[in-house]
Amino acid sequence: MxxxxxxxxxxxxxxxxxxxxxxxxxxxxxxxVNELLTSHFEVEHILLTKAMKERFEKNETLLVSExxxxxxxxxxxxxxxxxxxxxxxxxxxxxxDWTLALDSIRDPGNLGTVIRLCDWFGISNLICSPTTVxxxxxxxxxxxxxxxxxxxIVYQDLEELIVQSExxxxxxFMDGDSVYEKVIPKKGILxxxxxxxxxxxxxxxxxxxxxxxxxxxxxTTESLNVATATAILLNEIRRG
Amino acid sequence: MxxxxxxxxxxxxxxxxxxxxxxxxxxxxxxxVNELLTSHFEVEHILLTKAMKERFEKNETLLVSExxxxxxxxxxxxxxxxxxxxxxxxxxxxxxDWTLALDSIRDPGNLGTVIRLCDWFGISNLICSPTTVxxxxxxxxxxxxxxxxxxxIVYQDLEELIVQSExxxxxxFMDGDSVYEKVIPKKGILxxxxxxxxxxxxxxxxxxxxxxxxxxxxxTTESLNVATATAILLNEIRRG
Numbered sequence: 001m002x003x004x005x006x007x008x009x010x011x012x013x014x015x016x017x018x019x020x021x022x023x024x025x026x027x028x029x030x031x032x033v034n035e036l037l038t039s040h041f042e043v044e045h046i047l048l049t050k051a052m053k054e055r056f057e058k059n060e061t062l063l064v065s066e067x068x069x070x071x072x073x074x075x076x077x078x079x080x081x082x083x084x085x086x087x088x089x090x091x092x093x094x095x096x097d098w099t100l101a102l103d104s105i106r107d108p109g110n111l112g113t114v115i116r117l118c119d120w121f122g123i124s125n126l127i128c129s130p131t132t133v134x135x136x137x138x139x140x141x142x143x144x145x146x147x148x149x150x151x152x153i154v155y156q157d158l159e160e161l162i163v164q165s166e167x168x169x170x171x172x173f174m175d176g177d178s179v180y181e182k183v184i185p186k187k188g189i190l191x192x193x194x195x196x197x198x199x200x201x202x203x204x205x206x207x208x209x210x211x212x213x214x215x216x217x218x219x220t221t222e223s224l225n226v227a228t229a230t231a232i233l234l235n236e237i238r239r240g
Numbered sequence: 241m242x243x244x245x246x247x248x249x250x251x252x253x254x255x256x257x258x259x260x261x262x263x264x265x266x267x268x269x270x271x272x273v274n275e276l277l278t279s280h281f282e283v284e285h286i287l288l289t290k291a292m293k294e295r296f297e298k299n300e301t302l303l304v305s306e307x308x309x310x311x312x313x314x315x316x317x318x319x320x321x322x323x324x325x326x327x328x329x330x331x332x333x334x335x336x337d338w339t340l341a342l343d344s345i346r347d348p349g350n351l352g353t354v355i356r357l358c359d360w361f362g363i364s365n366l367i368c369s370p371t372t373v374x375x376x377x378x379x380x381x382x383x384x385x386x387x388x389x390x391x392x393i394v395y396q397d398l399e400e401l402i403v404q405s406e407x408x409x410x411x412x413f414m415d416g417d418s419v420y421e422k423v424i425p426k427k428g429i430l431x432x433x434x435x436x437x438x439x440x441x442x443x444x445x446x447x448x449x450x451x452x453x454x455x456x457x458x459x460t461t462e463s464l465n466v467a468t469a470t471a472i473l474l475n476e477i478r479r480g
Contacts, residue, residue: 107351113465120464123455145462180479216478217362222385224360225353228471231464235472238456239420 002047010047010084011072016134019087019153019160024083025136028075033147039149043073044084052080059133060216074138075076075208087136091152095167097187101158103203105226111135112143113227114192119147126153127161129187139171158191162206163222169207171199172229176210179236190237192230242287244300250287250324251312256374260325265376266324268315270295272386273323279389284324292320314378327376331392333365335407337427338477341398343443344371345466351375352383353467354432359387361474366393367401367429398431402446405429409447411439413471416450419476425437430477432470 010026012018019025030052037043037058048056048062050211052165071077076184084091100123105111111133118126133140135153162169170182171191191207193199199207213232224232252258255330259265264284267276273292277283278297282416287304309318333339340363345351345464351373358366373380375393402409410422411431433439439447453464455470464472 002444018362113468116462116465117468118461119460120453120455122455124457125356139358147460147462150460213475214358214478215360215362217364218390220359220387222356222359222387222388224471225467227465228353228468231468231471232475235453238454 002064002068003046006062007064007068007072010082011044012085014074014138016137018138020120023087024084025087025141026082026138027141027148028073028082028138028206029079031083032141032185033065034111035149036083036085041088041149042086044086045158047082047084049078049080056081074142078215084138090154093125093127093152094099095125095165095189096186096235097125099125099127099129099167100157100230100234101129101161101189101190101191102132103129103158103191103199104197105192106133107226108137109131110138110195110225110227112140112145113139115144115151115153115228116147117234118151119144123234124152126151127158128153128155129158130155130212138171158203159206161193162189162203168209170209170211171204171207172210172233173198173204175225176212178214179211179233180214182209182211184240185238190233192226192233195226213223242285242304242308246285246302247304247308247312250285250322253324253423254314255379256377257376259376263327264324265327265381266378267381267388268313268322269319269377269387270321272381273321275386275389276323276325281328282326286327287322287411289320294313295426296321298397314382330394333367333392333394335336335365335405335429337365337425338363338430338474339365339367339407340470340474341369341401341429341431342366342372343369343398343431343439344437345432346371346373347435347466348373348377348379349383350465350467351377352380353375354470355380355384355391355393355469356387357467357474358386358391361478363474364392366391366394366420367398368395369398370395399446402429402431402443408449410449410451410473411444411447412473413438413444413450413452416452419451420450420454420472422449424477424480430473432466432473435466436472
């Protein structure tokens with residue numbers, strides 16, 4: 001049975017401060033927990049409700065009541081299984097392919113979707129500006145669907161990254177050149193900007209290639225959501 | 241000043257049943273309200289807080305207190321402006337271009353993002369199965385960002401649509417042929433399926449071309465989110 005102290009600790013992991021303090025985060029749902037168990041992530045605890053225990057055959061789990069699970073869950077309807085894992089050590093970056101860099105992405109759902117896209121398109125390294133939402137935020141993890149296990153995520157100053165790297169740097173801008181007409185190199189860095197303000201002006205100055213997704217039909221003031229724009233641009237990079 | 245009855249009516253518009261009964265829906269935020277005011281939508285009421293009144297110059301508005309607005313708003317932090325509009329009459333379908341058809345999309349955020357994508361890529365007609373979430377749902381409208389004004393949305397049985405239409409029909413499937421290798425016709429219908437189950441088996445039988453977005457790198461059990469998959473496929477259709 002899970003202890004009161006364990007419940008208190010897990011509840012605190014909703015906050016970035018405590019995730020960093022304890023070096024832990026949690027995910028929910030049978031599929032995601034199973035994916036993380038077969039990944040490089042080290043497990044700390046698995047909490048199961050009685051009903052879920054029959055569907056989960058591994059040992060060393062902690063029983064949790066539905067009521068207690070609801071108290072610590074990030075879901076309106078908890079799934080009956082919650083896994084606590086260790087935040088992995090950062091792997092040194094090896095930028096031999098395309099890398100995605102996010103400048104101040106604030107919405108957890110957007111970051112989660114972008115991580116899932118990196119997984120789909122085989123982008124191994126995702127670099128986030130320190131102002132980007134924390135990737136171990138429960139809402140981010142809910143949207144990644146286990147993809148977090150296959151993408152190396154690093155928080156780093158993007159100016160530093162770009163200045164130090166010798167790779168070609170592409171950035172998504174409303175007024176960039178059509179991505180359809182660009183020659184896409186074999187490797188590079190793609191920078192995507194904040195939901196409301198796009199790429200910051202300081203970064204803009206050091207980005208060589210400004211690209212955009214052509215709007216079709218009537219021109220409006222709208223932009224694409226950052227996750228859908230990232231989907232389209234990663235597809236453009238990979239389709240060649 | 242807005243009356244108690246008006247507040248009660250607007251609050252009821254959170255539910256589809258009352259939206260249909262009154263033929264009304266509401267949107268929030270200065271940009272979205274302004275976009276709908278300059279569109280074919282007919283306005284019923286504009287509610288403004290005192291603070292917002294200075295930023296909005298049109299006449300015939302109703303003053304609302306911050307407290308009352310919070311009670312009827314769909315937002316955690318209301319923006320100070322709420323517009324009630326009439327649900328428009330359905331325009332007859334004229335399928336002379338690409339049309340998007342959604343089979344049981346349940347998540348309001350996904351439908352909102354898809355409407356925004358239709359707007360970006362100039363897809364004028366969006367056909368939703370009757371099991372798809374209502375497009376006048378406040379959470380859908382929050383995600384569309386005014387694009388609702390430029391896309392004709394019709395709820396209709398998709399089997400009927402496909403059988404009656406002479407257009408080529410493409411459907412997104414995990415095991416479809418690579419979209420990169422398909423010859424994309426000048427017009428057609430693209431069908432996207434439900435978040436968990438994809439396109440229903442009854443519809444699958446009458447779809448001629450099954451397409452998919454190639455996965456890059458390690459093959460996983462994950463799929464793409466329906467909104468990001470729609471983004472990529474509409475981009476493929478429009479880039480030619």
